[in-house]
Amino acid sequence: MRADAPVLSLRGATKRFGGLVAVNEIDFDVAEHEVMGLIGPNGSGKSTTLNLISGALKPTSGTISLRGTPIGHLSAQEIARRGISRTFQLVRLLPSMTVLDNVRAGAVFGHRRRWGAEADAHAMKMLELVGLARRAHAHVGQLTYIDTKRVELARTLASDPKVLLLDEWLAGLNPTELTEGIALIRRLREEGRTIILVEHVMDAIRSLCDRCVVMSSGTKIAEGTPTEVLSDPEVIRAYLGDDDA
Ligand SMILES: Nc1ncnc2c1ncn2[C@@H]1O[C@H](COP(=O)(O)OP(=O)(O)OP(=O)(O)O)[C@@H](O)[C@H]1O
Secondary structure (H helix, E strand, O other): OOOOOOOEEEEEEEEEEOOEEEEEEEEEEEOOOOEEEEEOOOOOOHHHHHHHHHOOOOOOEEEEEEOOEEOOOOOHHHHHHHOEEEOOOOOOOOOOOEHHHHHHHHHHHOOOOOOHHHHHHHHHHHHHHOOOHHHOOOEHHHOOHHHHHHHHHHHHHOOOOOEEEEEOOOOOOOHHHHHHHHHHHHHHHHOOOOEEEEOOOHHHHHHHOOEEEEEEOOEEEEEEOHHHHHOOHHHHHHHHHHHHO
16 A cells, blocks of 8 residues: 555445435545544534544445545444544543543553553653643542543543544633643644544634535535635535524
């Protein structure tokens, strides 16, 4: 395989819920070290697309490939083991456990498995990366909202994902936290990570993404740099239509 072959490819990816086509024949590629924004109005199919990639949902038809190998038929656990990790819109952590224990769980159960002292050291490294090492021994239930999001990100990173899926990771942050959150994702970008970012915060999309895919009513309506897609009349219409609704 060529070195510049895409890490992740979707071809004709489709998900139907009964009569509703939530994701309709979507095609896109994500290259290694690329940060791709998946954007579109509410209900356009972004989370469903992430769910297809992470294996939470099976595609009705179409192909999803990781480095050329189809993964659409695999369970979420198998896909995580192959290196696709995600954060959730609603943070999912074990509140009675410490910050370090939660992050260690990512190191133990993820794509690149580590045990014992190696798992601890790696979990601490991820906590340093997200700026939370000083709270390693706090219980998750004691943390502020943005800090719980940092823990979830550290846990996701602890598995050394080949592709990181961030599902509205910046949602619900206040303006100060938002600046910190964008800076944190920029650090991941500078480390050369491959990321798909589902996000409504357009400042984040503009400053973090190499490329965007825009969805509307389940269909891809545009693809290009943030500047290109955000000035595309069809994209503007899709967003304005959403506001009117
Ligand atoms: N499990 C499900 N069963 C039935 N319909 C669903 C299910 N999940 C999503 N949908 C529908 O699929 C469509 C796409 O939803 P999806 O959550 O993927 O959109 P989205 O772009 O992520 O929206 P938002 O920005 O509001 O999170 C919506 O019409 C939604 O109601």
